[in-house]
Amino acid sequence: MLLPPIAAVLALGAIVAYYPSIEPATEAYDQALVDVGVSLGAYIRSTGSGYRFELPPAVEQVLRRDRADTLYYRVISPGGQEIGGDESLPAPPPEFATSEGLVSYDAVLRGAPVRVVSVEAPCGRSTCTVLVAETTTKRSRLAREILIGSLFPELLIAAATLVIVWFGVKRGLAPLARLSEEIKARSPVDLRPIEAEGPEETRPLVSALNGLLAEVAQASRSQQRFLADAAHQLRTPLAGLQAHTELALAQPLPEPCRLQIEQVHESTIRTARLANQLLALARAEPGARGEAVELDLKAIAGAEAEAWVRGALARDIDLGFELEAASVDGDAFLLREAMSNLVHNAIEYSHRGGRVTVRTGRRNGHAYLEVEDDGPGIAPQERARVLERFYRVPGTPGTGSGLGLAIVREIAASHAASMFLDDGAAGGCRVGITFPHG
Amino acid sequence: MRLLIVEDDAPLASGLCRILEAEGHAVDVTSRGEAAVAAAAQERFDLVILDIGLPQMDGFEVLRRLRAAQKDNGGPVPVLVLTARDAVDDRVRGLDLGADDYMVKPFAMPELTARVRALLRRSQAHHGPRVVHGPLVLDMVARRAFLKNEPLELAAREWAVLEVLLAKVEKIVSKEAIIQAVAGWGDDLSPNAIEVYVSRLRSKLEPAGVRIRTVRGFGYMLEEYKDLQGLQG
Numbered sequence: 104m105l106l107p108p109i110a111a112v113l114a115l116g117a118i119v120a121y122y123p124s125i126e127p128a129t130e131a132y133d134q135a136l137v138d139v140g141v142s143l144g145a146y147i148r149s150t151g152s153g154y155r156f157e158l159p160p161a162v163e164q165v166l167r168r169d170r171a172d173t174l175y176y177r178v179i180s181p182g183g184q185e186i187g188g189d190e191s192l193p194a195p196p197p198e199f200a201t202s203e204g205l206v207s208y209d210a211v212l213r214g215a216p217v218r219v220v221s222v223e224a225p226c227g228r229s230t231c232t233v234l235v236a237e238t239t240t241k242r243s244r245l246a247r248e249i250l251i252g253s254l255f256p257e258l259l260i261a262a263a264t265l266v267i268v269w270f271g272v273k274r275g276l277a278p279l280a281r282l283s284e285e286i287k288a289r290s291p292v293d294l295r296p297i298e299a300e301g302p303e304e305t306r307p308l309v310s311a312l313n314g315l316l317a318e319v320a321q322a323s324r325s326q327q328r329f330l331a332d333a334a335h336q337l338r339t340p341l342a343g344l345q346a347h348t349e350l351a352l353a354q355p356l357p358e359p360c361r362l363q364i365e366q367v368h369e370s371t372i373r374t375a376r377l378a379n380q381l382l383a384l385a386r387a388e389p390g391a392r393g394e395a396v397e398l399d400l401k402a403i404a405g406a407e408a409e410a411w412v413r414g415a416l417a418r419d420i421d422l423g424f425e426l427e428a429a430s431v432d433g434d435a436f437l438l439r440e441a442m443s444n445l446v447h448n449a450i451e452y453s454h455r456g457g458r459v460t461v462r463t464g465r466r467n468g469h470a471y472l473e474v475e476d477d478g479p480g481i482a483p484q485e486r487a488r489v490l491e492r493f494y495r496v497p498g499t500p501g502t503g504s505g506l507g508l509a510i511v512r513e514i515a516a517s518h519a520a521s522m523f524l525d526d527g528a529a530g531g532c533r534v535g536i537t538f539p540h541g
Numbered sequence: 542m543r544l545l546i547v548e549d550d551a552p553l554a555s556g557l558c559r560i561l562e563a564e565g566h567a568v569d570v571t572s573r574g575e576a577a578v579a580a581a582a583q584e585r586f587d588l589v590i591l592d593i594g595l596p597q598m599d600g601f602e603v604l605r606r607l608r609a610a611q612k613d614n615g616g617p618v619p620v621l622v623l624t625a626r627d628a629v630d631d632r633v634r635g636l637d638l639g640a641d642d643y644m645v646k647p648f649a650m651p652e653l654t655a656r657v658r659a660l661l662r663r664s665q666a667h668h669g670p671r672v673v674h675g676p677l678v679l680d681m682v683a684r685r686a687f688l689k690n691e692p693l694e695l696a697a698r699e700w701a702v703l704e705v706l707l708a709k710v711e712k713i714v715s716k717e718a719i720i721q722a723v724a725g726w727g728d729d730l731s732p733n734a735i736e737v738y739v740s741r742l743r744s745k746l747e748p749a750g751v752r753i754r755t756v757r758g759f760g761y762m763l764e765e766y767k768d769l770q771g772l773q774g
Binding site for chain 2: 338350375
């Protein structure tokens with residue numbers, strides 16, 4: 104991304120360095136040609152009929168001594184007559200006709216580029232013109248050397264700049280990279296503010312993000328309050344309804360009336376359970392969860408054991424416990440609800456006199472909770488579907504809502520834990536949650 | 542027994558009132574926390590059933606005031622808290638402030654009446670020298686037990702285990718809790734030893750209909766005594 108602008112700056116730098124250094128070099132070479140021209144002018148002889156140019160062989164030899172370039176000359180009388188040298192050497196272009204001083208220009212001689220200077224040589228009362236030309240091998244080589252000489256340091260500087268800029272940008276962006284790592288690594292339910300370390304530049308971003316997080320947390324808290332209030336509003340009248348249906352059922356009643364009140368009573372209990380389950384589902388949503396705290400699954404199961412045993416006794420089921428300490432970070436309400444749903448399911452779908460066992464502990468370094476029963480079990484092809492909300496295996500007796508296992512799955516997901524559903528050791532099934540290392 | 546129900550939901554309050562009156566208690570009902578505090582200051586109740594979600598002065602505040610006032614008002618009044626909330630800290634808060642038990646709404650009436658009976662029995666055990674559980678009578682002062690009016694021989698540790706279970710009729714008591722309550726005679730008790738005492742207690746009590754249920758892997762529960770000659774069992 105930075106390469107094109109740096110290349111442009113480099114080219115500009117080369118041009119800026121090239122021209123000032125090539126000019127004096129060109130002038131020096133031109134001056135050498137002028138010197139040759141002046142020397143050649145000394146060999147013009149004025150005769151009565153005109154001018155003659157005679158170059159001694161020794162001088163000629165000196166002129167030819169340069170190995171790199173070939174020297175050409177042309178001598179022209181004041182009247183424009185050719186008096187010596189190479190007639191094909193081009194005369195100065197017209198724009199130089201009136202100019203004073205050094206006349207130098209580029210031309211082409213026999214297909215090769217040449218540099219030409221024109222020198223005025225005094226001959227008698229007049230002046231002759233001596234043109235001296237030289238091929239450009241030396242000049243080109245010099246130009247190349249100057250160009251390379253100026254480009255090389257520039258390239259070095261450019262490379263150094265690139266490295267410095269790359270490191271600088273990387274270093275400068277490191278806090279941003281750390282910030283995005285921290286945000287990426289966050290669980291969706293973690294609404295705590297982001298730790299605001301790092302340079303000045305990232306602080307406005309962090310505080311804007313924290314502001315947003317605080318608003319989301321606030322919204323989540325008011326949702327929590329709403330849910331708690333809704334539960335209160337719903338449960339109290341349900342308790343009243345249950346009290347009165349139970350009172351009614353304790354009295355002698357005509358048979359059709361008794362059946363109806365029994366139905367009302369059952370519906371009341373189901374409604375209460377459904378309200379609890381919906382509350383649990385809502386609370387397991389990301390963002391709705393309370394802050395995770397360190398909990399012992401054994402303690403949670405122990406605290407609920409009594410309520411579960413009461414439910415089990417009503418259905419003549421032997422509910423047992425194999426509880427080992429298992430600490431996890433989580434939400435006590437949700438974990439209790441997950442276990443209650445598993446126990447309730449096991450009790451609901453076991454035959455009378457069945458055996459249900461609640462276990463907590465550690466397996467292969469992972470905390471787990473599970474409930475095993477010796478009931479009819481769940482056919483393998485039904486296992487994926489029973490985890491869906493409101494799905495019930497066709498032909499299942501009982502009064503379940505089909506929410507129980509869906510709730511357990513969502514609670515597991517909200518704890519970054521995984522739910523499992525296997526065959527039990529004595530038929531039936533073994534359902535539970537395995538927690539991540541922690 | 543004199544009971545006070547503090548519940549602002551009229552149908553629930555009247556239902557509770559009728560059920561508890563049917564159990565033979567004298568029941569007062571109020572829907573306001575302030576009225577409950579005032580009533581408890583004037584009269585001695587044997588049990589308060591207190592809803593947490595009251596208008597204005599809530600149940601937590603009522604409980605705090607009841608507990609603050611009780612010092613110059615005789616022994617502590619047992620309080621059974623009713624809550625429609627299920628946040629775990631609500632429960633802890635209730636028990637920290639000195640509630641004796643709590644129930645989450647809605648609940649089955651037999652469970653409520655069982656808890657009420659257990660609380661009343663427990664508070665009497667604190668005051669009275671005799672604990673009665675169906676045909677079983679424990680004279681706490683003389684440390685003598687009677688079953689169907691016949692003296693019952695109990696070893697010291699059997700007595701201790703039975704005392705723990707009797708204090709929590711219809712509640713599960715973990716083996717650890719029994720060990721904690723019974724320990725103090727020096728040597729360590731193993732869960733196996735507790736099993737031995739419970740099985741001895743069973744062989745002595747079950748012929749008279751007093752049943753101790755095992756909760757596999759967890760502990761025991763002394764079942765509420767049901768007079769098999771009575772209605773429905």
